[in-house]
Amino acid sequence: MKYAPPSISTIVGSILLTIIAMLAITVPWIAPYGPNDIAGEVWQPMSSTHWLGTDSLGRDLFSRLAYGTRLTLLFTLIISILSTLSGALLSFLAVSIGGWFETIISRLNDLFMSLPSLIIALVALAVLPHNNASLIIVLVVVLATRVYRLGYSLATHIAATDYMEAARLAGESHWFRVTREMLPNAQLPLLAEWGVQFGNSILFISTLSFLGLGIQPPDADWGSLVRENKDGILFGISAAFYPAIAIALLVIAVNLLVDALSNHLQQREVQ
Structure with missing residues (x-):
């Protein structure tokens, strides 16, 4: 197989993501x-x-932005990994077990997907305690419903294969079939889906933080920094634009890498 040089989108996305990761480290x-x-x-x-001026309380904005990078990436990684794994494993179990379990889980997932994700998150966070654990749990549940749909499609296809039929005839447990048969054969599509969830998590966390229901003070992520300095826009102060630009650059970097990964997976299937 010929070596294919990395595309421009891969290079640009890798550079942006490396810079942001190094800033956090x-x-x-x-x-x-x-x-x-x-x-x-x-x-x-x-x-x-x-270097970037000061914020609405006189704190150094570059320092706040740099420390916010660490929190933004940490929460995004945790939420995207947990949502991808939980959504995929639940869908695989539903297909493997079948019957009433599959019906109940699938209908509940359809119910969640029929409602706006932001509304669900706002209502849940308004009821639950305002802490980081509640934020992670709510976002994992909301985003996992999107992963479930992809996982269900993959699991239905895998369940019809000969090796899955052999596993059933051998009396293997549902958990064994999910972890040893389904998950390894769906890892590449799920990897691409994890990249999508990573970008969604960034925007979701930033949106909730901007609305005051995300990461709670004194900690601050990029969305919180935009909220803290939004009033400066009325006076021509650009303090709120720097974290907003950082959010945009991180989402762009992730999307470029996800597109490159998707193209690579498509080329492998063709070959």
Whole structure:
């Protein structure tokens, strides 16, 4: 098989994601101030002291943005991995067990998917305690319903294969069939789906944080930084634009890599 050089989208996405990841890793050494340190006057402009200026309370915006990068990536990774795994495993179990279990789980999933995801998240977070654990649980449940649909389609196709029939005739348990037969044969499509969920998680977390129901103070992710500095837009202050641009760049980087991965998977199927 011939070696195919990486596409421009792969290179650009990899560079952007590497820069963001390095910022999250090296933040304790490159941030000039702590995330909550009052470093100057309110909404100071960019300078050699404050690279991106200061925010609505006089905190160094670059330091807040750098520390917010770590939180944004951490929560996004946790939520995207858990939602992809839970949605896929539940759909595989539903197909493997079949009967009433499959019917109930599938109809519940259809019910969740018929409602706007943001509305479900807002209602759930308004009822549950305002903490990071509640945020993770709610977003995992909401996003897992989208993964379930893909997993159900994959599992239905895999369940009709000869090796699955052999596993059933051998009396293997449902969990064995799911983890040893279904999951390994669906890993590439699920990997692409995880990339999609990663991008969705970024936007979902940022949206909820902007509305005040995401990551709670004194911690702050990029969505929280936009909310904290949104009033500056009325006075021509650009403090809210920097975290917004960071969100856009991260989503673009992930989408470019997911597209490249999807194209690679399609080429492998053709070959």
